[in-house]
Amino acid sequence: MGRIGGTGMTDLIFYALSALAIWSGWRVFRVDSMIRATFALMVSFISVGGIAVLMSADYIGVATVFMMAVEMMVMGLFMVMFMMNPAGLNPMQMVHQYKFSIGAGIMGFVGLTTAVLLTNFPDNPLPENRDTLRDLGIELLGGSMLIFETAGVTLLATMVGAVALSSRRGRFGDSDVGAAPPGLHPGGEPAGRKVEKGGGHGGHGGHGGHQMMAEKTKPNSNDDPHEGHGNMPEMEA
């Protein structure tokens, strides 16, 4: 197994990184503060990046680390900008359908693990002296050029879209002005249901009761999830 295989050291690092990735991943949803959650996620990503490097996917590993670092920064920024309680000053209960989620998570894990264990994988390991980075370059501009190009277009679209959705001011003044459907009668209100303002702030008063009633049955069954939510935010308002 080339560079990866054989040595106990690699294994050790792998297990350590794996443990770190999983633990920090778990912490993401257990900490009180979003900032901490962000950092935990970052740690998890970096661990995965490390594992990738271990597997001689240097480029991918490094890219992961960098990209995720940047991403997490952005995310942290958002926390500060918008979110209530960014620093975790107040303990908060920000989960719903908790038991179902736990169940689904465990089921997902167990199921995937079982599937993995039951599967005979083809054994075509990475050749010893493969220039993986060069491979990638050739692939991107060769066989998979179209995919790469489409990805480029996608990024363009993402940028345009993100700007269109989030810019505060544009060339014609406040971007929000006029960004609404035509009124049902000229100059009137648009058709459609009306929204109660000020709905749904997660931080308010800790809606501890938001946990979904444990969904014992399959979620697609007829059992009515609605009832679990006797007090939806907009209903209060």
Next chain:
Amino acid sequence: MLTLAILIPFIGAMTLAFMPKIERETARIIAVGTSSLSFLLLLVVWAQFDTGAGAPAFQALTEIEWIPSLGVAWRVGVDGMSLALSLMSGVLFIACTAWPMENPERPRAYYAWFLFLEAVSLGLFLVLDLLIFYVFFDLSLVGMFFLIGRWGHEGSQRAAFKFFIYTLAGSLAILLAIIGLVLSVDPITFDMRALIEAQPLAGMDLRGGLILLGFVVGFAIKAPLFPVHTWLPPAHVMAPGPASAILAGVLLKMGTYGLVRIPFQMMRETFADYALPLAIIALASIIWGAVVALGQTDMKRRIAYTSINHMGYTVMGIAAAGALLNGSEGAREMALTGAVVEMVAHGLITGALFLIAGGFWTRSKTYELDAFGGLANVAPRMTVAAVIAAFASLGLPGLAGFVAEVQIFVGTFAVFPWIAAIGLLGILITAALFLRLLQQVFFGDLPKAREGFPDVGLREGTVLAALLSLVILIGVYPRWLLDLIGSASSAMIGG
């Protein structure tokens, strides 16, 4: 020629729909005119129709390619059965458009829908392509849906919905069955003549049975037969009189016509296997329709239920004709002829009855039998018309219904004696219920509220007289009709 007969009312409908400036009278004149024109064309076809023994089954053929990859084409042509039915429809449409509107709103659209329905109905009887048959079958639902919903009485929407949804369920069953049928020929074709020729399902038990089931369910809903008839009474009660007349007179026939044309003709063996159950269903309809009709207190509902009874006779005749019993060709042919005559006769008779009932609504906004009495005092002409129509409906000799029923019963007896024998009860009950209806409405004391009840006017009178004289003509000297229909039924039984 036939294409034109279909097209003319359609063009009339479009004219009415898209010309905003047309007044009510003009609209009616256009409607009557186009229906008459189309009827004239059918008469010409009839004049040229050869009923001789060696004549081809389908005549006046036209075929225009449409979707060759599916084997679909605009194919029109007539045999005796379809010609008779389309002629009857033509007459009834002229009558119904000439009849005064019951709810005088939006006359342009009203007559446009009538002409549309006429085009569709004639088309259904005249086409020889299963797909286009289905197209017209569905369109008839649409047309009737709007007529009932828009010009019907208070609360008619619900009835219209029920009618639409119920019968669409039936038509989808037919669609599936049609697909099953055409898929069993190679290459796929919707040509009725080719399918009749091919008898594609001979010897296929389960598949044939399923396809037959689809057809029977679909046509039974449309006909309608017990126990899938419950859409009919509300639809009739809520519909304006002329629409009821069309519904009962023409649209119900689509069910029985389809039953003959498709399963009966195209899958003879399978049909024969299931002829007895079908006859039993028909018998149930006969008895049930009559018995329930007797229990009605609403005039239109009562007439509506007799339709179920009469369609029961028709289907009984068809079932008997379809049983491939050896040695009874004569009887089976007679049963089939009777069934088709019943379609024609019922169309004219029930058409007249519903028009009369519609007249009651126009005059007094109710159908409750108890609300009337002694009308013979003030409306003798209406009484006469109602009496003739009622007697025709209960199968009195000398009137059209008898010619049909006697043939059905005689023919059926040879095949299913017990069913025919029990079915006779229907005749008796119908007699009682119609006489009681007459008695309740026309005889006895005239209630105060009805003292100003106007008799039928000139226009109504002419329409009724025309319909009823046809009924009498068929009853007394039906040879011209029987020749026409017999040419078809002998071909169907013999070939």
Next chain:
Amino acid sequence: MMLWLLPLVPILAGAIIATLGDRSRLSLGIMTVATLGTTLLLALLGVSQDWTATLVWTDVIRLSAAFVPVSAAVAIMVPTVALAVVFHATQNESKSGLARLIGLMILFTGGMELVVVANDLLTLLIGWELIGACSWALISHKWRKLDNPQSGLYAFVVTRTGDLGLFAALMALFTATGSFDYAGIQSLGGPLQWIVGFGILFSAASKAGQVPFSPWLFRAMAGPTSVSALLHAATLVAAGAYLVARLHPQLAEVPGFEATAIAIGLTTALAGGITGILQNHAKRLLAASTSAQLGFMFVAIGAGYPSIAVLHMIVHATFKAPLFLSAGIAGDAAGTYRLDRLRLGRELPVVAALTIIAIAGLAGLVGSGGGWSKEEIIKASEHTGFWLALTVMAGGALSAIYATRFQLLAYGRRDKDADSRATSAPGWVALIGIAALTMMTLTLSLLWFSPVAETAAAALDTTLPKGSTLVFGLSLLFVFTGIAIGVYLVRYHPALGATGPAAIASDWLGLPKLIDIVLVRPADAIAVAAARMDDRVVDRGIRGTAACGDWLARTAAKADDRVVDRGVRGTAVFGDWLARVGNRFGEAITDGIPEASARLTDMIGQDLRRLQTGLSHHYYAYIIGGVFAIFAILVVGA
């Protein structure tokens, strides 16, 4: 083809006259004479030329008409009698709707002619049902009173029930032979033959008012008197007997046919006779007598002498029609049909005289046409068995009783101290019809001359039965006994009939008490009788007979009224109930299935819609659940 004219002329003319609207009596009379006269001429012409006709409907369905001797005779009789009756109607019936009445009566005659000339079952059925429908219209003639249409309905439904037999016969005949011709009936065998035979008999019995269908005849009295006259004499009722007579050659082979015919006829003759005796309603008495007389005809047919039956029918027509007409005149004059209130001999002497001629026939007196044909029937039945002849004689005696009663009560003279009633005797025009009919009856008395009778028999292509003198003597004895009893009854028990089952009158109460005394407390009666032995013996004998008869009649009437009538009514009620239940529950169920499935769909739809909570995490749950489910399906399939 010409033969079609025979039914067609009156049918068309009748239809036209019916729609003409009000016309004067004179013009209606002229029209009637013209129309029915033409019909009669056509009938004569047709018979003499032996016309036939066919009308092709299809290759297999041909309507055909032809004469056989029996039908020829009836074909002539019908318009003749009808002419007189209808003419009478034009002059005597109330003005309102008279044209319609006359038209329908003429139409009715035409329908009857169709029945008569029919040469196949289908044609027959057409005429058969047509006269049924006409009878409905005629009985309902005075439709403003709801009773009348109800009676019409009753009559029509009962007779149509009978028609089902004809339908069945028709179906069976065609199934067996592939045609409707009468000729085919002979070739039948097995159950189909049975169906044809009994179907026809059933049908005929219902029209002829035989037990158990008799009650409709009473209800039919709701129509105007002329209608009753026509109905009973020449058309509807007679059609029943005619049919069996006409088809006797074909049906005689059917096992049990003749015996059944005799049984029906005999039962009806006796029950009808007794009912007639007990009736206090003039028209109903006559109606019951019609049943009884037709019963005789059935017996004759059953005995194998259809021609005799036809002869009796003709004779019966000629005397029954004037009787009804006369009853109508009397009823009009007295304002009631209660026999015990009539006694119009003084006021209506001419009518009384005419009636006496007719009544002689009903009573079966020697010398009257009715008497002759009744004797022939007795002779005919003697061939089957003496007991039968005896029973028929008894029936004859009953006829004599009620005939006497009718005559004496209706046209007897009242006590001088009774109030004189202001009745105007009808003018001579009004009596032409009845007089003509009476003349016919008189003419038919000629049948007692054997050459005439032989000629008639020859015309009917038959020979007269030979009877023993003993039987003839006995029969005479019976008749005279009957008359005597009748006279006695009238004299001593004028109100006897008032206890008839259908009548409701105050003096009813007397007779039940009497019966009570006679039947329940015989000891008392014997004790009283000790003083005046003679008188009492006779008295008691007669009373006893009367009581017996009364009891029998009551039983019969009860059977008729309660059992049969209730049976019919019960069936109707049951049908009604079934209809209502069917309407309410059956329809609820049949409709409930689609409706309920619609509602269920709707409910599921509502529930499913609530799955769309608007909350994305639920949607997430659906997706994840979906992945699990899809995986599961894939695994299961692998």
Next chain:
Amino acid sequence: MPIGDLAPEIAIIVAAVFALLFAALAPRRLQAGSAIIALAGIAVALALLLLQLGETRFTFSGTWALDGASLWARVMILLATGFCIMLSPDWFRTDPRHGEYYAILMLAALGAMTMAGAGDLLQLVIAVLLSSVTGYTLAAWHRDWALSVEAGMKYFLMGALANALLITGIVLILGLLGTSGYQDIAIALKLGKGLSPLLFVGFAMTITGVAFKLGAVPAHAWLPDVAEGAPVPSAAFLTVVPKIGAAIALARVVQLVPPEFMNLRELIAVLAVTTMTLGNLAALRQDDLRRLIGWSSVAQAGYLLMAITVLGLSPNALTALLAFVASYAIGNLAAFSVVAHLRGRTALGDYDGLAVRQPVAAAALVIAFLSLVGIPPTVGFFGKLTLFITTIEGGFLWLAVVAAANTVVSLYFYAHVMGRVYFGTPTGDVAVLGRLSGLAVWVAAIALLLSVIPVETALSVFDMSRLLPL
């Protein structure tokens, strides 16, 4: 690199970029000019597409499939997009920035086109991503309208999870089969390689991911929300165009799997039944027209899956798929065009007696609904007809029966709307949007009726189409 094979797509990109630039430079009142650019781009792309007629091959190293299916799907996508563009200028008249809308719309169309043409799982992922990202934007375009942002957000949330699942699934498939090109996968599966629980997981996730684009169960929940909340032109677009691409994409994936290999077809059949039933039942009592159309388009996705079910079992499955997709697209677009023309009127109560006030719009709506039910002679009938034929031919009679029963259910709510439109009593006037949207209504209604005439042509060209990999 055979750039020519991508000519239509490039034309679209160029048009999108030009539209974007124009929007950035043009003054406010000329913003609608972008629409003209976009339409021009579509016209050019259509012309270029027709040059590809008859091609059946992979290009770009197997990542791009040029075949009849993708060709006609792309034609439909472009026509539908063009139609949505017709609705837009009037709708966005108040929005100063709507020039950019057309750029996004073009890119979204491109996303759908690349879905239809994807010949490689990776290409499929990125195509779905492109389509999704632009879709979110289109749905949330009315930033100042609460429902629109809610719709966009929900769409995004669903999409993010679905895409995560999709790519995970693809990772698994790729990992187990060693290739992502369809040709190679087909060969590998034919040889029975990699058959393992993990592969099932991979397929399960992939199908869920595509089902999201299709609006099928289990990832259907966004559709009614988008139909209700998104700007009507976007709603029209999003309920139609991505589905066209996704249908072809899913068809390709299903085609990869030999019928005897796993019961993928039965699975699709189950999804079809669930989807159509759910959609129809949920629409039953809907009192908001846009939402009703949304649910109905969930149901239509179920019908669409019928054709995919019998792919490879019936020779006409692809024809039926294309025919049905086309008929559905026309019907749905027509319905939305009416809604747009009526200024987004959506409460069913507001449609009472529409026939009196706006006869043309009412007629168009009714025809559209009749077409969606499948009542002849609208084009929807032929869609359903071919669908039923092919389903029965493919041996899935029960599926056809269920679908027929579903059609009956669907008639209930469609007829309910028709009833209101024609039998109701009108209240107040009905304002309309503008001439262009009125024209769109006319176009749609006429298309619904007249497309009956070229049915034969359509069916025969669809018949000649092939779906790669063969």
Next chain:
Amino acid sequence: MTLTAILIVAAALFGIGLFGALSQKSFVMLMMGLEMMLNGTLLAAVGFWAFTLEGAPKGQLLAVLVMAVMAVELAIGFALVVAVYRKRQADVIEGIGTMKQ
């Protein structure tokens, strides 16, 4: 370090992410859950690349695509979060439950 081990770790990460995506109210936290799922996917992709694909470049491309998906979704997601927050002052799932049924 075997493929199985890697995949199990990936499964664990995926499971945790799934839990997060299902259970978190806040949009941002929910997105973190999604990221976590993709994190697992990324690991699996690299694992496959290294152990079963002979280091075929497609594997790396796949990993890149996973990252692209992450980045793109995140970017547009944040834009939407901003838009929603601005219009509706909502930052949790429960805040956008207007459209239902």
